[in-house]
Amino acid sequence: MKKSSISAAALAFVVSCSLTLGACDDKGSATPAADAAASAKPAGTAPGVPVSTTPALQRTLTLTLETTGSATPVSVVDVRPQLGGVISRVHVKEGQNVRAGELLFTLDTRADEANVAKMRAQIAKDEALLADAQRQLVRSRDLLARNFIAQGAVDTNQAAVDSQLANLKADQAAVAAALVPLSYGQVRAASAGRIGLVPVFAGSAVQANITTLTTLTQLDPIDIAFNLPQSALPELLTLLKSGRTPVEARLPDNPQPLVGRLSFVDSLVDANSGTVKVKARFDNRDQKLWPGVFAKVSLQTGRLDNAIVVPLQAVIQGPRGTIVYVARDGKAAMRPVKLLAAQGNEAAVSGIEAGDKVVVEGRQNLRPDAPIAERATEGAKAGPDNAASPAGKPDKAAP
Numbered sequence: 001m002k003k004s005s006i007s008a009a010a011l012a013f014v015v016s017c018s019l020t021l022g023a024c025d026d027k028g029s030a031t032p033a034a035d036a037a038a039s040a041k042p043a044g045t046a047p048g049v050p051v052s053t054t055p056a057l058q059r060t061l062t063l064t065l066e067t068t069g070s071a072t073p074v075s076v077v078d079v080r081p082q083l084g085g086v087i088s089r090v091h092v093k094e095g096q097n098v099r100a101g102e103l104l105f106t107l108d109t110r111a112d113e114a115n116v117a118k119m120r121a122q123i124a125k126d127e128a129l130l131a132d133a134q135r136q137l138v139r140s141r142d143l144l145a146r147n148f149i150a151q152g153a154v155d156t157n158q159a160a161v162d163s164q165l166a167n168l169k170a171d172q173a174a175v176a177a178a179l180v181p182l183s184y185g186q187v188r189a190a191s192a193g194r195i196g197l198v199p200v201f202a203g204s205a206v207q208a209n210i211t212t213l214t215t216l217t218q219l220d221p222i223d224i225a226f227n228l229p230q231s232a233l234p235e236l237l238t239l240l241k242s243g244r245t246p247v248e249a250r251l252p253d254n255p256q257p258l259v260g261r262l263s264f265v266d267s268l269v270d271a272n273s274g275t276v277k278v279k280a281r282f283d284n285r286d287q288k289l290w291p292g293v294f295a296k297v298s299l300q301t302g303r304l305d306n307a308i309v310v311p312l313q314a315v316i317q318g319p320r321g322t323i324v325y326v327a328r329d330g331k332a333a334m335r336p337v338k339l340l341a342a343q344g345n346e347a348a349v350s351g352i353e354a355g356d357k358v359v360v361e362g363r364q365n366l367r368p369d370a371p372i373a374e375r376a377t378e379g380a381k382a383g384p385d386n387a388a389s390p391a392g393k394p395d396k397a398a399p
Contacts, residue, residue, distance in 0.1 A: 006232060016046035048373035053327050054311060058354035061304045063267045063343050069226030069249070069297045074281075075191060077216045078325060084208040087200055092214070096195045101171055101188050104195075105213055107206070109185030116178045123171040130164035135160050184257035193218040217291065222284040223263065224249055226297050227275040235301045236265045245281035249295040250385035251288070258289065259281055262299065304341060314358045315339060315347050325359040325366050326352060327374050332366040 068104035089106040092098060136155040143149045200206065205215070224247075230235065239245040245262040260282035269276050282289060282295065289295070313339070314324050326333045337351035352358070357374070359366065366372070 004371055017234045034398075035206045041344045042100060048330065048371040049332070049362055049365050050373045050375070051325075051327070051332070051359045051366070052375050053357040054314075054360050056308050056349075056352055056354055056358055058308055059308045060340065061346065061348045062300060062342055063302045063304070063341055064298050064300045064378045065228055065232055065297045066296065067226045067228060069224040069280075069295055070294045071291055072223050072225045072279075073193075073219060073291050074195070074221060074223055075216075075218045077190055077193070078209060079104065079187060079213045079216055081105070081184065081187060081206050081209055081213060082207065083109070083181050083183075085109070087202055087204045087206060089202055090198065090200070092195050092198070094198050094214075094310065095346055098149050098189045098193065098195060098214075098216070100190065100192045103186055103188055105200075107185040107187070109182055110177065112182040112185065116175060116182055119175045119225055121169060121176065123168065125166045125169050126164060130161065131166055133157065133160040133164045157303075171359040187213060189216055191216070191218055192220070219287055219289075219291070220284040220289070221281050223279045223281050224260065224295055224297060225277060225279050226291070227270070227273065227276050228299075230274050231270045232301065233265070233269070233276055236262070236276070239299075239301065240265050244299070248298045249280070249282065249289075250298075251293065251295050251319060253286065258295075302341075304321055304348050307340065308350065308352060308354055309348055310352075310358050311348050311360050312342055312345050312347040314360050314363065315349065316363060324349070324352065325363050327359060327372060328358040330371060330374070332368065332370045332372050334368045 012236045018248070026294065080081060086108045088108045090103065091103050100117070138155070140149060140154045140157045144154050181204055193216040196217060198214045200211070200213055235277070239262055243261075247260045247262055248257040250257050262278070263281040264277075264279035266277040278299075279300075310324065316323050316325075321336055323334050323336050324337050326335050335352050335356075337349040340348040342348075342352060362372075
């Protein structure tokens with residue numbers, strides 16, 4: 001009887017422990033389910049596309065063309081003698097600046113001087129013969145008036161006078177022709193410039209139009225030549241007609257810009273590069289510009305006042321035209337725009353208003369009315385998307 005009581009008590013204890021463990025197990029299993037239900041999101045809600053935005057600004061946009069050019073002299077003249085002979089004197093030094101008309105070289109012209117003297121003596125002789133013929137004509141006319149000679153004698157004297165006049169004019173023309181090569185004995189500067197190397201000396205024999213005496217380079221003023229795309233040709237021609245278009249040039253070692261003016265637009269577009277050659281002329285009294293030196297050139301072509309300006313990176317060209325994405329109420333709104341002008345990393349557009357937040361980064365992942373996770377940025381940053389686009393052209397992507 002005692003043994004049965006102990007067995008019943010043990011059985012009751014085991015059942016009680018089982019019930020307790022079961023209750024604890026049910027409680028533990030209910031807690032994760034409740035947590036999952038509490039953290040569950042409403043069905044159909046997609047995460048927003050991360051994008052960066054910047055507000056569209058209304059301001060003046062200055063349009064400029066920038067490129068690299070090189071300084072070229074206005075003229076480079078190889079000084080050659082027009083008379084063969086021997087140099088008697090060199091009047092300049094290498095590197096010397098000379099004025100227009102300044103004497104550079106003197107050649108030995110003694111033979112030409114003797115030839116001119118001979119012709120002048122012939123002129124004196126012909127003048128004496130002409131005077132004698134004129135006196136004979138006067139006498140014959142007097143005798144004709146007295147009926148001592150016939151008219152034929154007077155006509156003969158008149159012909160003699162006319163012949164001597166013709167001889168005199170021919171002699172004078174011969175002297176003028178002989179003075180031309182004589183003047184070639186003095187080689188003068190055709191324009192102001194700088195003397196280059198002088199490979200000849202006094203006593204050097206030179207050949208007419210063959211031997212180079214020196215090189216004369218005009219440095220003031222000086223030109224900067226550069227190439228611009230053919231799309232800028234209409235603006236360039238308009239600016240060239242005004243005659244007062246300023247052009248700025250910056251040297252690598254001088255931050256202070258040099259200001260010149262547009263002077264030349266080539267009449268031919270290079271078929272290989274699609275560019276046109278342009279020149280700007282600069283005063284160069286202090287010789288800051290030297291032939292061959294490179295400079296950064298900027299040319300202002302116009303300005304847009306009160307323009308809506310956005311980062312060029314935000315503009316997309318696709319099958320539906322030119323668009324930008326604007327952040328509205330947490331979603332991306334597609335706005336068709338017209339690209340008015342592009343300058344550097346900025347673009348002037350119409351179709352949006354100042355203050356609209358345009359999407360700069362992440363726009364390649366957007367679709368109209370797509371939810372977005374917006375973060376503001378001061379402007380478009382250079383990245384893979386921007387690097388893929390040529391300078392001055394908006395990206396092309398499907399909206």
